[in-house]
Amino acid sequence: MSDPVRLPSLAELDARSRDVFRELVETYLDTGEPVGSRTLSRKGAFTLSPASIRNTMADLASAGLLTAPHASAGRMPTHAGLRLFVDGLLQIGDLDSDDRREIDERVAAAGRRTEDVLGEASTLLSGLAGGAGLVASPASEAPxxxxxxxxxxxxxxxxxxxxxxxxxxxxxxxxxxxxxxxxxxxxxxxxxxxxxxxxxxxxxxxxxxxxxxxxxxxxxxxxxxxxxxxxxxxxxxxRQLIVRGQARLLESVEAAGDLERIRMLFEDIERKEGLLALLDEARNGQGVRLFIGSENPLFSLSGSSVIVAPYRNRDNRIIGAIGVIGPTRLNYARVIPLVDYTARVVGRLLASR
Structure with missing residues (x-):
């Protein structure tokens, strides 16, 4: 068996490769479509000819960071390429005041029952993030x-x-x-x-x-x-797994080839125990966790991404997790702070009761 290909780090990419890689991934996440060299040259982000961009893209593909769905199509990031982008190039900002206000108000208005609060959190995350919202409820811990x-x-x-x-x-x-x-x-x-x-x-x-x-x-x-x-x-x-907004996954389907991936994603979502185990992995960390495609065996076929964050009780102990699941072209810069803030709001509300 051949040894696995070692992927380059950002430090090993020259300035041109980093610029082309960043621009290509950002364009892909924005459109959901493979990106060609002419598309990048027209964006005006750098003064390179389509031929130079094409050669750089070929080098990035040889390094395992880009792939092409068809021979004549443009390039798109591999799961490893997305991980490199998220860890090293993604710029995550704060939520705007409108998003914060909507999360605060809708979670607070959900009622006093824990399951209602968690259900509303899952629903609003689905709407704001454009994927399906996931919540793992805590095990019953009250005397x-x-x-x-x-x-x-x-x-x-x-x-x-x-x-x-x-x-x-x-x-x-x-x-x-x-x-x-x-x-x-x-x-x-x-x-x-x-x-x-x-x-x-x-x-x-x-x-x-x-x-x-x-x-x-x-x-x-x-x-x-x-x-x-x-x-x-x-x-x-x-424990309960609350899933809201699967229909939103269909709204982003533009190419016929995506339909099969969405079907497999729906099958992934039906595996309750697997999703609960995945959400539980967030309980081992202090903040937001991101799983891209084949990084988790549950999504090896559908190639989905999951962004999860834990929420805590009044003793500051992690008791559950909340997140979003969707295609790998999720808007990570927006969804990561959405998930993080919603988890903190849910934790504060449950801790106050």
């Missing part, structure tokens, strides 16, 4: 006061979790058909006693051990219901 089970339909039970602060969370569960009311009451009393004043994360291990060692003093039906609840609440469904 609990009471748990109750209510039968909804055969095989379905609603678990009602009441926190110490009085907020109520409803979770739909699978349950054995024909579960007697006494078992619902017994299971609720058992969980209320062990969860009172503690978070789910703090008490689940103890409950699981008691059930496994048959020390829970529950009859068979109630024990089965508690086991099912513990299994559901300790899995990925304890």
């Amino acid at each position: 609990l006061r009471h748990v109750e089970f209510v039968t909804l339909a055969p095989g379905e039970v609603l678990a009602v979790l009441v926190s110490e602060g009085g907020s109520v969370e409803n979770r739909l569960m699978r349950a054995p058909s024909g579960l007697p009311p006494a078992a619902l009451i017994e299971a609720g009393n058992y969980l209320s006693a062990r969860l009172r004043g503690r978070t789910l994360a703090e008490a689940l291990a103890e409950i699981q051990t008691e059930i496994a060692e048959r020390r829970a003093q529950l009859d068979e039906a109630a024990a089965e219901l508690v086991e099912q609840g513990v299994a559901d609440w300790s899995g990925p469904e304890t």
Whole structure:
């Protein structure tokens, strides 16, 4: 197997190559179309002939920074080229006052329920950034006061979790058909006693051990219901992935060849666990994280970009992440500060409650 090609750093590019590379990438991000040498020569950014620009573009392509979708087409940045541009040449400014005001007002007006705030944040990011908005909700961390089970339909039970602060969370569960009311009451009393004043994360291990060692003093039906609840609440469904604005991804499709990429992107978005894992990577950093195309296995086919930032609770601990997903030609200079500011607004609002 041949060794991977080593890509040049910006310092290894001469001034002409850097100028052509910067102008080409900025033009591509603005138009979404491959850029030709004549297009660059007409922009007046530098006094080079189309032939000189073409030769420089060929050198950049040989270095792995540019590619051509067709033999006769212009050039566009590779994923590695975009990464080099974002890390070394992209100029990120502050949001203007109108964007800040819209984010502040819409997040504040979303209501008091956390899921409403996160849903509105995802929606407004989609609208402002031109991609799909993503939010990973935090796992439930409030100390609990009471748990109750209510039968909804055969095989379905609603678990009602009441926190110490009085907020109520409803979770739909699978349950054995024909579960007697006494078992619902017994299971609720058992969980209320062990969860009172503690978070789910703090008490689940103890409950699981008691059930496994048959020390829970529950009859068979109630024990089965508690086991099912513990299994559901300790899995990925304890967190929610909120996606808004997939239709906006279609608005930017101009070339027929993009349709297949958008279809694959929709399939990527459907992989909830993969997206949650990706958003969780933002929790390992202090600020905005950017994943371009093949840098993340989830988007190796669709070649999408994701920009994510964490948000924090009142203890300044990271509890979730918010971001935007879209084609690699996202307007990074605009979207990066949008995501960062929205995450900070959401964190401040949730921390104030």
